[in-house]
Amino acid sequence: MRLLAVLPRYGAVLGGAERALRLLILHCAADDDVEIATTCAVDHHGFANDLAAGTSEVDGRLVHRFPVTVRPPHAEPAFAGGGYLEAVQRLARSVWSADLHRYLVEQGATYEAILFTPYLFGVTFWGAQVHPDRSLLVPCLHDEPDARTAPVRALLARVRGCIFHSEAERALAESLAPLREAHVVGLPFPPLAPVAAREVEAFRGAAGLSARPYLVYCGRLEEGKRVDVLCRHVAAARAAGVDVDLVLIGSGPWRPPAFVRALGFVDDHARRVAMAGAAALVTASVLESFSLVVLEAWQEGTPSLSDAGCPPIAEHVRRSGGAGLEFHDAATFTTSLRHLLDPAERSRAGALGATYVHDRFDPAVVRARFRAALESLATCASPST
Secondary structure, eight states: OEEEEEOOOOSSSSOOHHHHHHHHHHHHHHTTTEEEEEESSSSTTTTOOOSSSSEEETTTTEEEEEOOBOOOOOOOOOOOOHHHHHHHHHHHHOBOOOHHHHHHHHHOOOOOOOEEEEEEOOHTTTGGGGGGGGEEOOOOOOOSSSGGSHHHHHHHHHSSEEEEHHHHHHHHHHSOOSSSEEOOOOOOOOOOOOOHHHHHHHHHHHTTOOOOEEEEESSSSGGGTHHHHHHHHHHHHHTTTOOOOEESOOOOOOOOTTSSSEEEEHHHHHHHHHHHSSSSEEOOOOOSSSSSHHHHHHTTOOEEETTTOOHHEEEHHHTTTTTTEEESOOOOOOOHHHHSSSOOOOOOOOHHHHHHHHHHEEEEEEEHHHHHHHHHHHHHSSOOO
């Protein structure tokens, strides 16, 4: 099958939606002729054209890069509601490339299906309008005001179909629009060799950590991810006598308090090592469609501590039988953290998480769901020449 994947950035970039689609392409579309259309941007703050325009090869696939022509404002506020015009104007300020859009107009019909992700970007919203019957949306949908606008709800209903990462994400989409087709696929997690204890000790030394347990957060350092709330909860737990450190992995404009070890962006293996040695992976985000990092931690045998208000993570916790604990506020965060600091509880929860990831998200299992979704969603018409 000849496929085109369209997304704002592609390659070694920080971003859950971009990483998610790359995983699907690498592990679930090996037998397909997949090309990527993306921008020249690397950093999601500003979307500067850091890479050269043109066609190159990444992961053994052709990647067509086009310059960004519309960048979001430096500090675009969260959508506070409004009418149809306000919503369209907001989308018109989102990341968009005139040359990428022209490529879709001129070449889009030569592909049997075009996958777009995530939903709230100009390259996705405007691009999916070009060939809606060939457009498959991988929305990475969150329960936020942007998702409830009339233009976004119309997009969900207009495209050929949607591929979701979780049942919770699909349920949200179905509450917003009459979908033509919907498939829950998830994401592939290839088996990994265990992280060596010596690597964890080396990480501790390099990060300046003592022998006390540490928690790790992996993601963007933004208030939209509620990393500020997370730090306040950890501070409250420390004040209540819980002797832990907090490590933040990721980049962003938010500046953490002094007690936090902020390591910035690290490579995939270093992130694995940090997760493997942590008492728990912690997150206060409620705007997730899957939460790749939670399951990455579970794969390492590390449980999670997450906000109960995030439906996809709550879905994972429930289906796994308790691979993580949840909190509602600072008090329940502290109580749950005390449980996870018990070695027996950490080991029990970690084993449940590793089993859940292996059983439900082994690449062969996800590949079968992805193939079934593609075969159902892809247009029956042959690509035009």
